[in-house]
Amino acid sequence: MHKFIPYVFKSLWRHRARTLLTVSGTAVALLVFCFIGAVQQGLLALTSGDDAGRTLIVFQENRFCPQSSRLPQDYAGDIKKLSGVADVVPIKVFTNNCRASLDAIVFQGMEPEKLRAWRDLDLRSGDWASFSTQDDAALVGADVASRRGLSVGDKFTIGDVSVVVRGVFQSATAAQNNLIFTQLEFLQRARGASDVGTVTQLEVHLNDTADPETIAKQIDQAFRAGPVGTTTRTKGMFQADTLADLAELIGFVHWLGYACVGLVLSLVATTTVMAVQDRIKEHAVLQTVGLRPLRVFGLVLTESLLLSTLGGVLGVVGSMLLLSLTGMSIAAEGVTIAFEPSLALAIQGVSVAVVVGVLAGVAPGWQASRTEIVSALRHA
């Protein structure tokens, strides 16, 4: 069979305009497919995993946008005393855009030592020392840095907040690459004196044996009578709740992913059907020469497989490049979903293209192999 591969390539090349259109159509569809997959993976990463299930987020009751949640910072001390609580991290969040946006800037103010302890940041440039000692220092996630063209020493201003970049970091947690970390006190003061002593949220880390739900209840119970009520959820639930609207949208977009697969199927099948109709006589000649019907079937299948796989690989490679170079993300209410390209997604994309290529070739291949030689030879 491999001896006929050059023939298949030459046949594709002979109709290069048609081949090119089919391949590029397939590539675009697979590109969209991978983008959708990347968003879904990003969303999944936020709501699953160890951290999402075993870390609690304390937020002000009935508040949504980070700007509107103002918890007294000394709640941290009270929560720390609960049994099962390992550590409490006060965080001030500031974002320039609370609605869903592709270019929202999210600041998180944290105490430097807590930041270092609870976030796995790998500094690509800059250093921890100048971050901890300088008041207006910021550590910028790699994706924000590349999106906004920031590097160490740059001054960066969003609204009332003005920082100097003291480091650019890369984190294994993709969503973090879209954050900018500052010192807690700095972010508290940046937006006027009224914010001093308040935080947006408290991140509660638990001991291995503690039950997250019990402790969440205890926390909310404890502050029910206090000046500010709280809502405590696991980090996963907090993020899922915050992104509920977006998640619904992403769930819908998921169907578009299937639509892309359908599109590729009909595109490649149409081209293959046309190729078979063009070559009714040619296939009859091949059979006369002695090609088995099954081999004719194989030739058609190979052709459709090549078209689809070629387009698929182009689309997948293109999307992976785009995704990793642009570091795209979508954020709402201070929580970011990173578009996560991954090897698994790439393999999934190429597999889809391969399977679709085979499926698209079955009917035309069968038709070509079943043609009566004599009547096909009479064909003009």
Next chain:
Amino acid sequence: MSLVEVSNVTKEYANGEETIRPLDGVSLTIEQGDYVSLMGASGSGKSTLLNLIAGIDRATSGEIVVADTDITKLSRGKLADWRAAHIGYIFQTHNLIPVLTAYENVELPLLLLPMSAAERRKRVEIALEAVDLTSRATHYPRQMSGGQEQRVGIARAIVANPTVVVADEPTGSLDDETTEQILQLLERVNNELGMTLLMVTHDADAGSRAKRRIRLERSRLIENGKELQTATLRTA
């Protein structure tokens, strides 16, 4: 045993209410090294008979034995393998594969046989040499004249050294001069390469060049004024 034995073959086509029967119990034997021409009116069933012997069509009844194989009993796949090994088919219009060069077109039948690349190369070169087209090996069909294309078609038909070479009006669409070239070439295939040849033709001159001349009339085969009988009857 003759090389080709067609016994009592009938071919029917159902055409709505009526049945067309271009071949009605015909018999024919062809010996190794024969050069047989088959003539007859248009629509008399010449191509039908040729296609049955070439194994690309199925008889309604009767037996066709070629080189000891009853090809009417073979499955589609087996029949394809058999064609690859035993039949060289020369079409009226060359029917070359447009995306392949002359060389690749001639090589095509050899790809289906167990053969080393070196052996393939040697055979293709010999076949192209035989039709005097060595210099056109890398040309595509659209870059060649009708006569040259037909010669490539002949090279493709003989390259695998088949048991029988069949030709359906091989000169049907060529001018006189080219027709003469092709007929001489076919004679050489028969004389010098010793291949058995069955040629369907409309052209009386072409037909008379063959060693044996058979006519198909009213669904019967006639040679030298007598109807051909089955092999067993004939020897009796």
